[in-house]
Amino acid sequence: MSVHPEGTGPVLDVRDVDLVRQGNYLLRSVSFTVEPGEHWALLGGNGAGKSTLLGLLGARTHPTRGTVEVLGHRLGKVDLRTLRTFVGHVDPRHPLTSPLRLRDVVLTGLTNTTEPVPRWQPTPEQVARADELIGMLGLATRRDARWPVLSQGERGRALIARALLPRPRLLLLDEPATGLDLAAREQLLTSLDALRREHPRLATVLVTHHLEELPASTSHALLLREGRVLAIGAAGEVLTSDNVTKTFDHPVRISREDGRWAARA
Ligand SMILES: Nc1ncnc2c1ncn2[C@@H]1O[C@H](COP(=O)(O)OP(=O)(O)OP(=O)(O)O)[C@@H](O)[C@H]1O
Structure with a gap:
């Protein structure tokens, strides 16, 4: 399978997707397309x-009905494991237990493993690129610190550098600000804005419950409720008090200042 980093066409194309488990619709009639350079927020309440x-989107499961194309490859027609290696996935529940140095954690992005692969050695160019990403995410002084002593915010940013090392065209961020204090959250969002400026063709999808956790560079939003798309489109048009009230089934007022969103009940 070839997925060139500068490939053309949509990064994601989801058409009429249903996902059914034990007779329950977890997703129903979901359709949307993500183009290079777009930064999507995926919002919805618990469940x-x-x-x-x-x-x-991360090529981990198949739809029950409808089609999902990730980087031009239709799920069901390609090997999901291979396709997954072209998607950067940042999961804050990264299951690393050994006391690796931050830079070595970042380098595991190249082998797509949690632990370093025995006898695998990065090239000097790969190490230089890892250091460049570590610097871009504001972690240069923590490069040699070991995983157990890193703060949750530092770990989160290290995992973003790790996901970016293989130069993916798509980055998926699953609640990246969960558990961060105010300063760590702001550092994370500043890093994401910088990343998006420096990689103008990178597409991202960020999942969150909280509008305060959306970077100002968020371009599009998809609001989910009970597995259905409640609203979709340009972030500035979709993230309205009315739509967000319906999404969370609770009255909220949305405001936006300097590109950032806030919600008040
Ligand atoms: N394998 C499964 N079989 C049956 N139901 C499932 C399965 N996986 C998830 N669900 C149910 O599907 C619904 C959607 O779950 P999902 O984890 O996608 O929601 P979510 O929006 O990510 O929620 P949260 O914000 O709480 O993480 C939930 O009601 C969940 O219990």
């Missing part, structure tokens, strides 16, 4: 289907 949808 709305966000993680289920992210599993499809």
